[in-house]
Amino acid sequence: xxxxxxxxxxxxxxxxxxxxxxxxxxxxxxxxxxxxxxxxxxxxxxxxxxxxxxxxxxxxxxxxxxxxxxxxxxxxxxxxxxxxxxxxxxxxxxxxxxxxxxxxxxxxxxxxxxxxxxxxxxxxxxxxxxxxxxxxxxxxx
Amino acid sequence: xxxxxxxxxxxxxxxxxxxxxxxxxxxxxxxxxxxxxxxxxxxxxxxxxxxxxxxxxxxxxxxxxxxxxxxxxxxxxxxxxxxxxxxxxxxxxxxxxxxxxxxxxxxxxxxxxxxxxxxxxxxxxxxxxxxxxxxxxxxxxxxxxxxxxxxxxxxxxxxxxxxxxxxxxxxxxxxxxxxxxxxxxxxxxxxxxxxxxxxxxxxxxxxxxxxxxxxxxxxxxxxxxxxxxxxxxxxxxxxxxxxxxxxxxxxxxxxxxxxxxxxxxxxxxxxxxxxxxxxxxxxxxxxxxxxxxxxxxxxxxxxxxxxxxxxxxxxxxxxxxxxxxxxxxxxxxxxxxxxxxxxxxxxxxxxxxxxxxxxxxxxxxxxxxx
Numbered sequence: 001x002x003x004x005x006x007x008x009x010x011x012x013x014x015x016x017x018x019x020x021x022x023x024x025x026x027x028x029x030x031x032x033x034x035x036x037x038x039x040x041x042x043x044x045x046x047x048x049x050x051x052x053x054x055x056x057x058x059x060x061x062x063x064x065x066x067x068x069x070x071x072x073x074x075x076x077x078x079x080x081x082x083x084x085x086x087x088x089x090x091x092x093x094x095x096x097x098x099x100x101x102x103x104x105x106x107x108x109x110x111x112x113x114x115x116x117x118x119x120x121x122x123x124x125x126x127x128x129x130x131x132x133x134x135x136x137x138x139x140x141x
Numbered sequence: 142x143x144x145x146x147x148x149x150x151x152x153x154x155x156x157x158x159x160x161x162x163x164x165x166x167x168x169x170x171x172x173x174x175x176x177x178x179x180x181x182x183x184x185x186x187x188x189x190x191x192x193x194x195x196x197x198x199x200x201x202x203x204x205x206x207x208x209x210x211x212x213x214x215x216x217x218x219x220x221x222x223x224x225x226x227x228x229x230x231x232x233x234x235x236x237x238x239x240x241x242x243x244x245x246x247x248x249x250x251x252x253x254x255x256x257x258x259x260x261x262x263x264x265x266x267x268x269x270x271x272x273x274x275x276x277x278x279x280x281x282x283x284x285x286x287x288x289x290x291x292x293x294x295x296x297x298x299x300x301x302x303x304x305x306x307x308x309x310x311x312x313x314x315x316x317x318x319x320x321x322x323x324x325x326x327x328x329x330x331x332x333x334x335x336x337x338x339x340x341x342x343x344x345x346x347x348x349x350x351x352x353x354x355x356x357x358x359x360x361x362x363x364x365x366x367x368x369x370x371x372x373x374x375x376x377x378x379x380x381x382x383x384x385x386x387x388x389x390x391x392x393x394x395x396x397x398x399x400x401x402x403x404x405x406x407x408x409x410x411x412x413x414x415x416x417x418x419x420x421x422x423x424x425x426x427x428x429x430x431x432x433x434x435x436x437x438x439x440x441x442x443x444x445x446x447x448x449x450x451x452x453x454x455x456x457x458x459x460x461x462x463x464x465x466x467x468x469x470x471x472x473x474x475x476x477x478x479x480x481x482x483x484x485x486x487x488x489x490x491x492x493x494x495x496x497x498x499x500x501x502x503x504x505x506x507x508x509x510x511x
Contacts, residue, residue: 040294043336049296050289052237076336077397079427081465088262088510092157092197093247093255094209094228095240095287 023124024067024074026135032116033057037134043075045119047086048096053119061099062120064108071121074137153199159260161191161267161473161506168500170491172479174267175274176311177218179318181489189216191267191506193258197228207232213258217279218310227258227280240287248278248326249285249302250345252391252404260508264400264425264463266475267504269438270487271455272404272419277347277382278306281326295335303327306349313380313486316356321382324349328387339393347385351377379446381414398427400434413446425463432463442483453483453495461504470509477502 026042028034034053037045044050046061053059063071072083090096102108105126112120113130120131127133163182165172171181174190182190193215200208211228230244247255254276257268283304290297306324313319328345377383391404405420418441425434439456461475481488482497 040336044291044296047336049334050237050291056237058237079429079465080468081430081432081471082400082427084468084510085262085471088157088259089253089256091155092195092211092259092262092510093249094197094199094211094230094232094242095255097199 024071024121024137025124025127025133026119026121027112027127027131028119028134029113029116030130030132031113032132032134034134035132037119039135042119042135046072046075046099048090048098058117060115060118062102062108062111062118063099064105064121065101065103066105067121067123151201154196155199155511156194156196157259157261157508157510158194159192159258159506159508160188161260161504162186162188163190163502163504165500165502168479168481168498169494170488172270172500172502173274173312173487173489174270175217175276176313176486177279177309178216179218179220179310179312179489180216183490191260191504192216193222195227195258202231205234207234213279215258225279238289241284242286243284245280245282246285246302246304248276248281248306248345249300249330249343250276250326250328250387251343251389251406252339252341252393252402259510260473260506261469261471261510264423264432264434264461264473265436265459266461266473266506269421269423269436269457269459271438271440271457272406272421274487275408275417275419275440277309277311277321277349277385278324278326279309281306283326292333293335295333295338298332298334299329300332301329311351311382311486312489314484315489315491318354319351319380319382320354321349321351330389337394337396339391339395341389341391343387343389343391345387345389347387349383349385351380351382353377353380378412379414379444381410381412381444384411385409400425400427400432410444413444415442415444417442430465432465433460434462435460440485453481453485455479455481455485455487466507469511470507473504473506473508475504475506477504 041054045059069080072078087098102111108120112118164186171183173181195213197211202208208231209228212224213227214222214224216222228245230242230246233241249255253268256262257273281304285300285302287298287300304326308322310318310320325348326345330341330343333340386409389406394401402423408417421438423436425432436459442453444452457477457479459475459477464472466472479500484495
């Protein structure tokens with residue numbers, strides 16, 4: 001039965017990112033015109049490939065630092081080291097800057113709710129009426 | 142009010158550094174990282190070829206104009222670690238899908254080439270010398286334009302650039318070198334990137350007026366000397382670096398924990414230089430803080446006239462691991478098996494011995510960004 005245990009362990013490891021991401025949501029201000037984003041939109045914006053929303057409006061992504069590792073694990077299944085290495089390529093070629101960093105919850109939700117062009121992520125349980133969920137992990141499209 | 146909330150600091154100072162030790166076993170000669178290094182990494186342990194320090198200042202002038210200045214201290218053509226300004230440009234973003242950079246910018250001939258000195262940004266202890274060691278210019282002074290557009294699930298970008306290089310000294314063998322002043326480069330590339338895939342097709346044309354320096358005419362055989370004399374010892378025709386065309390195709394596949402990179406390049410030379418093929422295949426697998434990897438790289442010169450100093454072949458098989466000791470620091474250990482045949486320009490102190498030889502190189506390095 002060792003093979004079964006190994007298989008279950010492998011399955012558990014594979015599912016870990018999904019479990020970790022189950023409570024993360026991507027949000028914008030309630031004043032934003034954006035109603036929803038696709039998985040590819042979120043990846044392209046947070047990885048610095050696009051600086052506009054699908055409608056063409058400028059967007060500023062914000063990393064909420066306490067959830068940063070979980071977010072990128074959920075988004076692209078990468079460790080922070082890989083994300084930082086990616087940004088090192090963009091920063092030190094002068095081609096891009098990483099998302100703005102935000103450390104505290106209050107600061108983050110203020111930043112998002114007062115700026116329709118800001119895209120951030122939060123724990124689903126802490127979403128309040130000031131922000132709108134535009135992408136939820138687990139419902140990848 | 143809203144704008145103030147999202148405003149970044151106007152001035153940012155960042156940096157990157159590598160301290161790396163190299164030890165090699167077997168064969169003759171000392172390895173270099175780039176063709177502009179006059180001395181190689183000598184035994185028992187050398188910090189010379191790979192160690193470096195870079196500092197960058199980014200300044201936001203307005204919402205759509207940024208300035209970047211980057212200085213780099215590494216062992217280079219002047220034979221010391223004297224710092225050099227690698228980047229000094231203004232970036233203008235008139236639209237969110239368009240960037241225009243004007244000033245001293247990186248020479249983006251190949252994927253990874255703009256940040257080939259930023260060790261933290263790639264898995265290896267150094268970018269494969271067979272591919273990146275041959276690049277003649279560390280930067281160009283000119284401009285580039287990049288346009289991006291979402292296509293399918295990814296983003297397609299097109300970049301065009303043109304400019305002039307600085308003053309560089311390139312070493313072909315222990316005895317032969319060339320000084321190039323303000324080489325003219327122009328070209329561009331098409332990139333397509335999705336979450337897991339990256340593809341690049343690039344083309345660059347480079348024109349230089351090299352001033353050759355040759356210190357040991359006794360090295361040539363009588364037959365070679367006779368041929369050279371008949372040619373009027375036209376090094377420009379022999380090496381063919383006055384006009385070079387680079388065609389590069391890169392493909393990266395990075396599903397989840399894997400990081401797989403592949404690249405093939407053809408460098409076409411003027412005169413009797415023929416062409417040089419180079420390439421790499423690299424596969425790494427992320428296991429939490431470790432990324433073990435294997436990388437194979439090669440370069441194969443095919444001159445139209447086979448004379449000492451322009452005919453070579455080299456292949457490196459490297460095995461190593463990256464260990465991320467912190468979110469901004471990576472320790473790397475890499476063992477390379479190098480096979481070289483002919484006068485590959487990646488060695489110093491080989492003398493006249495251009496016979497086939499094998500070498501094992503051990504590298505240990507720490508890359509940080511700050």
